[in-house]
Amino acid sequence: MYQAHFGLIELPFTLTPNTSFYCDLxxxxxxxxxxxxxxxxxxxxxxxxxxxxxxxxxxxxxxxxxxxxxxxxxxxxxxxxxxxxxxxxxxxxxxxxxxxxxxxxxxxxxxxxxxxxxxxxxxxxxxxxxxxxxxxxxxxxxxxxxxxxxxxxxxxxxxxxxxxxxxxxxxxxxxxxxxxxxxxxxxxLQAMTLPEVARYISHRLHVAGYQGARLFPARVVGMLHRASRGIPRLVNILCHKVLLLCYGEGVYQVHPRHVRFAVADTEDVSLPTFQRWWWSLAGIAGVAVLLWLSWQQGWFTEYLS
CATH class of the missing domain: 3.40.50.300 (P-loop containing nucleotide triphosphate hydrolases)
Known part of the structure; x- marks a missing residue:
């Protein structure tokens, strides 16, 4: 998967309730x-x-x-x-x-x-x-x-x-x-605030062994927070998908377009009505790439189980 690409020792955004990734929100x-x-x-x-x-x-x-x-x-x-x-x-x-x-x-x-x-x-x-x-x-x-x-x-x-x-x-x-x-x-239990989403993402990357430059700029974190409504599971899903897209493009930082692509491929995210049509159109190509990468890496097995 993208572990070697980002120098990770394990995947940081799986849905398994692994207590080693517990963030003291x-x-x-x-x-x-x-x-x-x-x-x-x-x-x-x-x-x-x-x-x-x-x-x-x-x-x-x-x-x-x-x-x-x-x-x-x-x-x-x-x-x-x-x-x-x-x-x-x-x-x-x-x-x-x-x-x-x-x-x-x-x-x-x-x-x-x-x-x-x-x-x-x-x-x-x-x-x-x-x-x-x-x-x-x-x-x-x-x-x-x-x-x-x-x-x-x-x-x-x-x-x-x-x-x-x-x-x-x-x-x-x-x-x-x-x-x-x-x-x-x-x-x-309450959803995460914007600062907590930033800390949550950073914490999980750190636990997974990431030591590189900043992966998620502030603008990207804001987009993830709005789309996920601060719900940890949705943050995990979106972050996993954007890292897959970065890996597919061979880049080392998440960009807004990656978030748009991931959102277009994810159920139950929140988007303003006037933005929904644009995000959906912008995500068509990204969804195709994401589906191909996910299938190749066997990611669907975990998320559909």
């Missing part, structure tokens, strides 16, 4: 502090909501990686589970000795006994749910019931929900009012 930093503070306070439910592409999964992975040893975690990356499947998954994650008899009541009892033992060891059990907006209603209710497990003085289980704004919409309904009242800490 203000919104992510504040969200992480809320999570740590809430867990230390021993609260039951904690919620982090953000639009698609704002870095929820990356933040989730960072939390999992950096929680101290006193936390015993159960991670649910795919929450589209039935209540029975959810309990079984939690039991496996917490290393519960499952009963030989197939019984939901016995499994719940075994989970409670495991939670009591974790608490006696001076540790804390945490369930972390990614994409929580996809939880079926019955499973969301089962999760609330599991959170009822407690001693006379403290909760035995703490639950962190990461989700899209649809999660708030679901919790606002009458049927989920009991769970809504259990959420004591919440945070809304």
């Amino acid at each position: 203000e919104s992510h930093k504040a969200a992480f502090e809320v999570l740590v503070t809430a867990l230390e306070a021993g609260e039951g439910f904690i919620k982090v909501v953000g639009e698609v592409g704002t870095g929820k999964t990356l933040l989730c992975r960072k939390l999992l990686n950096e929680l101290p040893e006193k936390y015993v975690t159960a991670y649910i990356p795919n929450p589209y589970l039935t209540p029975s499947e959810m309990r079984a998954h939690v039991a496996r994650e917490l290393q519960v000795d499952a009963p030989t008899e197939q019984s939901e009541q016995l499994l719940t009892q075994a989970i409670q006994e495991r939670l009591v033992n974790i608490s006696r060891d001076g540790k804390m059990a945490v369930i972390i749910v990614d994409e929580a907006q996809a939880l079926p209603t019955e499973t969301l209710e089962a999760l609330r019931l599991i959170s009822n497990l407690e001693t006379e003085s403290r909760k035995l289980l703490h639950i962190v929900l990461f989700g899209q704004p649809e999660l708030d919409e679901r919790l606002a309904t009458r049927e989920h009012r009991q769970l809504r009242q259990r959420i004591t800490f919440s945070y809304q």
